Amino acid sequence: MAITGVVGIAPVEDDMQEVVLSCEDFGLGKPLDECTTKQLGRLGEELASLYLESMGMELLERNWSCSFGEVDIIGEQDERLVMVEVKLRTVSQEDSDVAPELAVDYRKQSRYRKLALMYLSRQARLDSIRFDVVGVKLVSEHEAQLRHYVGAYEWDD
Numbered sequence: 001m002a003i004t005g006v007v008g009i010a011p012v013e014d015d016m017q018e019v020v021l022s023c024e025d026f027g028l029g030k031p032l033d034e035c036t037t038k039q040l041g042r043l044g045e046e047l048a049s050l051y052l053e054s055m056g057m058e059l060l061e062r063n064w065s066c067s068f069g070e071v072d073i074i075g076e077q078d079e080r081l082v083m084v085e086v087k088l089r090t091v092s093q094e095d096s097d098v099a100p101e102l103a104v105d106y107r108k109q110s111r112y113r114k115l116a117l118m119y120l121s122r123q124a125r126l127d128s129i130r131f132d133v134v135g136v137k138l139v140s141e142h143e144a145q146l147r148h149y150v151g152a153y154e155w156d157d
Helices: 037-054 106-122
Strands: 002-013 016-025 058-066 069-077 080-090 129-140 143-153
Touching (some): 037 058, 080 106
Antiparallel strands (some): 058 069, 129 143
16 A cells, blocks of 8 residues: 555644545555455554554554454554554545544443553553544545544543
8 A cells, every 4th residue: 555645634632633645545456335344444454554653653563352352553652552443434525524433432442441451461561551543534545534533532431
């Protein structure tokens, strides 16, 4: 996949940035509407990973799993462990108000907290943790919009 450039990064709020990526090719080998949910999910994780690395995050794990479930991306930034949930939706111009990140509900947050405890028990390197959410909207075959919520929720929300 070749990202030809970040078209724009706009801080929306203190804890959120909106990014527009222009992509040469998503590397799927077929039109978006012919892709499976799993293929699209992997694409969203790839786009989020590329973006997070460009923002200075060191990626430690992708699709880490244990008996409680799976974490899309685990990274490190500013000596803090960062667990990232990625949500993707394909949208048309009429669906511009779609917010995939809203799918990270209380149940999903609760599961991520359990996953964080399991990960920390196995990787004692860092003890400070942050939970981020990246919402990805595929607008066209060559354009994606990302919303990155830094510290989207806490341990005790």
